[in-house]
Structures are given as structure tokens and as C-alpha cells.
Amino acid sequence: MSERKRVEAMAWVCPVPLRQYDRVLLGHGGGGKLSAELVEHLFVPAFGSAPEHGLHDSAVLEPGEGRLAFSTDSYVVRPLFFAGGSIGEIAVNGTVNDIAMSGGQPIALSCGFIIEEGLAMDTLGRVVELMAGAARTAGVSIATGDTKVVNRGAADQLFINTAGVGRIPDGVDIRPDRASPGDVVIVSGEIGVHGVAVMSEREGIEFGTRVRSDSAALNGLVGAMLDAYLDIHVLRDPTRGGVAASLCEIAAAAGVGIKFEESLLPVPAEVAAACSFLGLDPMNIANEGKLIAIVPPEGVDDVLNAMLSHEHGAGAMVIGTVNDEHPGVVTAVTRLGATRVVDLPLGEVLPRIC
Amino acid sequence: MKYLDEFNDPVLAKSLFDEIRRITTQKWSIMEVCGGQTHAIIRNGIDQLLPDDVELIHGPGCPVCVTPLGVIDKALDIASRPDVIFCSFGDMLRVPGSSRDLFIVKSDGGDVRVVYSPLDAVNLAEQNPDKQVVFFAIGFETTAPANAMAVHMAKERGLDNFSVLVSHVLVPPAIEAIVGSPDNRVDGFLAAGHVCSIMGTWQYGPLVEKYNVPIVVTGFEPLDVLEGIRRVVAQLENGEAQLDNAYARVVSDQGNVPAQKMVEEVFEVCDRNWRGIGQIGVSGWRLAPAYRSFDAEYRFDVVDLDAPESELCRAGEVLQGRIKPNECEAFGNECTPRTPLGATMVSSEGACAAYYQYRRLTGTPVGI
Incomplete structure (x- = not known):
């Protein structure tokens, strides 16, 4: 397991290219330049998972021999931050744990954000940093993701879906x-x-x-x-x-x-x-x-x-x-x-x- | 933990069980009146560990369970209206009305909120001047002072968008209805400690004298309940009938006088329907005339809305100890914890729900 990097998420500062917007706009999920900026300046640096061959529609994994555990969960927590955790850690740990309950060691997670228009960019940044920290602690990469922004009132601040695959060691049969x-x-x-x-x-x-x-x-x-x-x-x-x-x-x-x-x-x-x-x-x-x-x-x-x-x-x-x-x-x-x-x-x- | 661990000690509990067994020489039926005590009894399995001769009858003291169908339907009607924020204690949300419950109203777009205090609802009214905020004021004497205080505060603050749907019920008239019934089989009562912490013990002396029945004011932790039972059995075995207070660390004879004053100012005594039992005279509270403008029944014009109870349900007889749950034909058939017809199946510690679970354990078929 990789050593947990100290994350100062609460002191997170928006990277320069995103500072122009202190709130998430519908356009940040629109697939245009704003979306690309969000990926380039927020998700990729935090998750550290830009693949060698550039960003693509899917992550490519090499699972090797044996069986895989595969699980997904959606996270809707209010408030987003609470004593001892946040929606970010829960979104990573929850899916890692679901995989682990089959005896699987997680290989990679996907991550889908559904963001309510108007969410503070700082809030999103903090959540992403906390997710990244949780993933490092668990020793799993967040390999692919998606962002949608919905109209104000159509979601409660931020919903996260993660899915993950993990490898189950030979001889393990947990159900x-x-x-x-x-x-x-x-x-x-x-x-x-x-x-x-x-x-x-x-x-x-x-x-x-x-x-x-x-x-x-x-x-x-x-x-x-x-x-x-x-x-x-x-x-x-x-x-x-x-x-x-x-x-x-x-x-x-x-x-x-x-x-x-x-x-x-x-x-x-x-x-x-x-x-x-x-x-x-x-x-x-x-x-x-x-x-x-x-x-x-x-x-x-x-x-x-x-x-x-x-x-x-x-x-x-x-x-x-x-x-x-x-x-x-x-x-x-x-x-x-x-x-x-x-x-x-x-x-x-x-x-x-x- | 202070006041939890001390009153949950298995060794002390065993000595109380032993003592109850030692002094019991014949069959006694004891009713615990309060739903909180029923919860403690079922949760800890106290009923299983008592001698066979001591039978506990779970009385009509769960405010959720005894709120009549008609009142639930009024709540559902009001909560469905677009300009209303309907506030309730959590466990009222799943109590079924004639055709649905508050959860279903919420999913249909009603603004239904769980609050932990009626004062939260008053604050909501202040924060939402363009909405009507309604609080579902149910319960026994225990919840009445805070509910009265909420109405009092709303009046002081001049809030014309706050109202309460009142279905308050009172313990002494319920005890009298049961003990005064010609086929009563209750030999002694555990009175509800928290109700008495508000009202004191003075209301119960006349009942003890009139019906020659022991009444012991009792708390809610396992040792409290056992001590209450021990004192009732001791009186019965000695041929005595007295009012006794086994919860003196909380309950005084005069009770909480300022709370009583607040209740007297805001409420007045009225007749009430009890789900599963029917009408009991002067057994509840409604808003006094000076506060009538805060009555949601009038504000939303649902005074005459009523709903007949299920004809199949025999909860009233179960509540009074006249039949066992499985003697009701609907038990396990039309009536299950998922589709409760009456009070005693609604709450997880209601007599019928508890019986249903016990049947699952013993593998006895539930229903026909």
C-alpha cells in the first residue's frame, strides 16, 4: 500500500486556469473547453493518472490471470464534509470495500461526478483532493471518469458514482x-x-x-x-x-x-x-x-x-x-x-x- | 455510561428476576402502559425471563400506534398540499393511513420533514413566510409541553403561517377505560415514568382507590422495569393496592409545574378516539379557544375528515389483554409488519409485531 500523502484539502486553492470561475457552470459538463480545463487542471493532477498515450474514451487495464471482482456504488451524502470524512473518501473507500468483500484487491476505479450548477469550485476541488488521497491510501488508481453538470435544483450539490475492478487471489471463495x-x-x-x-x-x-x-x-x-x-x-x-x-x-x-x-x-x-x-x-x-x-x-x-x-x-x-x-x-x-x-x-x- | 450502564446490569437484573420468582405464588397480569417500556421489555427479552405466572400485557401507550386512522388521513391530506411544509417526528412517517403514508406523500411531491423538536418547526415557519408550516403534535403528556411551547412561541412571534395538527392523548383515562371495563384482566399497572415526570403522581391516587389496583410509577431501563414489576407483584401478593413511585430519581409527586402550566394555557381536555380501542371520554387535549387559530384542522378545513378503522383488526382486544395476537384471524394474513392493519402491528414493539417475530424464531407458521 502506498504511503498516504498528507492532503491539505481544506486549504485547497483553485489552480490558476480554473480561478476565473469560482463556481461550477453548466458548461463545465458540456464537453467543450471548460470541460477540458476541468479535466486537465483538476482531475488529472489530483488523480495522477494521465495515461502515457493521452486521454482517451476508456482506460485500458491488463488484468492478468484469474477472476475479477467488479462493483459499483453511488454516493449521495449530506453534508458533503463531516467529522472524520467526506463524500470523497466514502466514494473511494465504499467501492474499494465492496470489492474487498469478495476478497478482491482493487486495480482501478472509475469515477462519475454529477454536479449541481453553482457548486463552489473550491468545494469540488477539496472533494477531488480527498478522493485522490483515499485512492493513494487504498493503493488503487482512479483510471477513468466523467463529469456532468445539471441545472440548479436538479441535484443536491454533488453526487459521485464510482465503479471498480479488483483481482481475486486464487483459492479465495467468499460469498x-x-x-x-x-x-x-x-x-x-x-x-x-x-x-x-x-x-x-x-x-x-x-x-x-x-x-x-x-x-x-x-x-x-x-x-x-x-x-x-x-x-x-x-x-x-x-x-x-x-x-x-x-x-x-x-x-x-x-x-x-x-x-x-x-x-x-x-x-x-x-x-x-x-x-x-x-x-x-x-x-x-x-x-x-x-x-x-x-x-x-x-x-x-x-x-x-x-x-x-x-x-x-x-x-x-x-x-x-x-x-x-x-x-x-x-x-x-x-x-x-x-x-x-x-x-x-x-x-x-x-x-x-x- | 452514567444512567445507562448502571440500570442495565445483568447481575442485578438476575437478582430481581430471582426475587420476583420467589415472591410469586399465583398468576398475575401486569400492564405496562408506556410504549417506551414495551420497547425495553421486548428489546431486552424481559418478558421471556419472568416466571410463567407473571404475564405482561403491552398497553396502549405508544403514541404512534394509538393515533387514529382519521387523524393520519388528516395529516396526509394537509401534507399533500403544495404550499405546506409538514413536520413530524420520524416514526409517524410510516404509519399507514387509509391508503398511503407520509413517505408516499413525500414521494408524490409533498414537503414532509422529520424534526426533532416542535420548536424546529416554529423556526421553519419563520424562515419560510410564504409557506404554511404544520407540525404533527401527537403524543402523551410527555410531548405536550414542548408542543404547547411551540404554539405559544408562534403566537408571541406573530407567526400566522404556523399551525399544529393535534392528537394528544392522556394516560389516566386510558388506564381507567381498561381497569373499569367489565372484562378487565389487568391486576396491576406500571405507570409511565416520563409522563409522570411532567404530570407528577397525584393523578393516579384516585384510580388506585376507586379500582383497588396497584399502580407503580416505573422507568425505562431494564432494572427500572424489573423493579416496577417486583413492586406490583409484591403488592398483589400482599393483597395491597397502593400508588408507589419506583422512578423517584426522575419523578416527583407534583411533577414539572411550569410544564403543566404551559400545557394548561395552550390546551384543553377533550374526548379522543384511540386507534384499536375507540372513543375514550376526556382522554386527550386539543388547542384551547385562545389558540384555536393555530389549529391545522380548522386552517385546512379537515375537521370532518374521518376514516373507519379496519373491521378485521382486533387490536383493541389485544391491547387490553383479552386475546393473544394469533387469535385474530387477520394476524399474519391480511395483517403483517409490512401491511399493518392496527396499532399493535404498526410499531416494531407492538404486541402483534413482537408476536410475529417470535413466531419466525420458533418456526411456527405465521398466518393461514
């Missing part, structure tokens, strides 16, 4: 339906942090200590885990819907039951307080730098040790097991020792009144 009775469920660290960070920023609610998003690329962690034990059955990054949704989806896909101990879930005090205050459940809150691993019992020690020695897995915990007692259903053993069913939330997670 949700491989969860088998007897397997052990591990989470990589404290849950609920990202969702609470964004929520507190969005709603202007403070919860004592400032909660910072956990946004991180997990391909390095996954690589270390696979180096320690190849036959990991399932990996999942519990983003929207949180740990609860991920476990429910795995249980449904594999036709197995999953049972975990609530007291073992690593929930930071600030997240617990925020959730208690708003009537939310930390298990439903989004994470952006955590994973769930389902591993056969004989691999648990190796995987856990590899996780604990990695910066993004230092808080890893075994939380439960896979069983054949209640197929398709996830249960939690409460702190008091009772058992309850954990279900997928129907849609948006909503604060409760009572």
Missing part, C-alpha cells in the same frame, strides 16, 4: 451463501460510528464527545486476513442498515441461523448515548470502515490475530456463531440472557418518539 452451521461471526471494530457522525453533523446534535466517521479502505485488512487463512467464508461491510441488515442478508442467502451476543457488540459510549437519545439501535446504524467476517472454527484464531494486528481491525471481536436451528433468522442474546429476533428495518431508520 454470503457460504455461511455454514458452526462458523464463527467476527466484527472488525466499534460499530455505528459513521452514521452517528453524519447524523450529528446533519441535525446539529452534539453528543458530548465528537464522533468521527470510521471511513477507511479495508482491502489491506482483508489481504492480511486472507494471508493468515484463505478459506474465509463470508465478508460483508455493514454500511446502510448496519450490522443487523448485513447479518439478516447473510442468514437469508445461506439459509442458516445466526446468533450473537449483544454484550459482545463493540458499541462506543457516544454511539450508545446518541442512539438512546434518538431511539435508534446501534445495530441499524451505518458503518464505513468495518467488516463482518464469517469464518470456519478452525480459522478463527488466525483470522482474529491477523485482524488485531492491523490498524483497521484492532477492535475485532467474535460476536456469535452460525447455526442450523432457525434458518434465515438472526437472533440476539440480550444482556439479560433472553433471545430476541433481529429483523431488517423496513426502510429508513427513523428516530422514535417514545
